[in-house]
Amino acid sequence: MENSSNSVTKWAMTYGLYLGVFHIIFNVILYLTNHLFNPGYYSYISTAVVIWITWSGLVKYRDGVNGGFMKYGQGLGLGVLISVFSGIFAAATMYIIMKFDGSLSDQMLDLMIEEVERSGLSGDMVDSMEKMYKIMVSPGVVALSAYISKIFGGAFISLIVAAFVKKNPENGFYDAVKDVE
Numbered sequence: 001m002e003n004s005s006n007s008v009t010k011w012a013m014t015y016g017l018y019l020g021v022f023h024i025i026f027n028v029i030l031y032l033t034n035h036l037f038n039p040g041y042y043s044y045i046s047t048a049v050v051i052w053i054t055w056s057g058l059v060k061y062r063d064g065v066n067g068g069f070m071k072y073g074q075g076l077g078l079g080v081l082i083s084v085f086s087g088i089f090a091a092a093t094m095y096i097i098m099k100f101d102g103s104l105s106d107q108m109l110d111l112m113i114e115e116v117e118r119s120g121l122s123g124d125m126v127d128s129m130e131k132m133y134k135i136m137v138s139p140g141v142v143a144l145s146a147y148i149s150k151i152f153g154g155a156f157i158s159l160i161v162a163a164f165v166k167k168n169p170e171n172g173f174y175d176a177v178k179d180v181e
Contacts, residue, residue: 011078015086023090031097036097050153083153090147098142
């Protein structure tokens with residue numbers, strides 16, 4: 001049973017790559033169908049795939065590398081690491097798409113301003129918020145926020161998946177004491 005952090009990192013990188021390739025394909029599809037900023041029901045597909053890949057990575061690590069056992073913390077840590085590596089691909093894809101199509105920043109800015117105006121703020125407030133929003137829609141900031149959101153989203157999913165995947169090693173002492181009672 002190989003329990004080194006090196007094998008955990010390799011495993012996380014492998015499944016992070018699988019998830020990252022999915023994010024690349026998914027983001028390109030959203031871009032080509034003009035759903036990049038409003039994915040709607042496509043986000044359910046994305047969430048299901050993230051859950052499935054995370055689940056697969058944890059179960060295969062537990063059964064194939066970790067001797068059939070995995071504590072909750074191990075599963076959570078591995079799931080978060082998978083998210084960290086996959087987030088790199090998602091962020092890079094968003095950065096490239098935003099650089100490739102400069103009009104996307106303007107579209108994002110228009111959507112943000114529209115939402116602020118709908119909230120009923122005064123014109124001066126909208127103007128001051130527009131300056132701040134222009135910074136927020138730059139490719140670098142959008143890529144960074146995509147990366148952070150993938151990590152937090154993956155951590156949340158890992159919290160749940162790890163609870164189902166965990167399988168603690170049997171404790172001979174506990175079993176012996178339980179039989180005595």
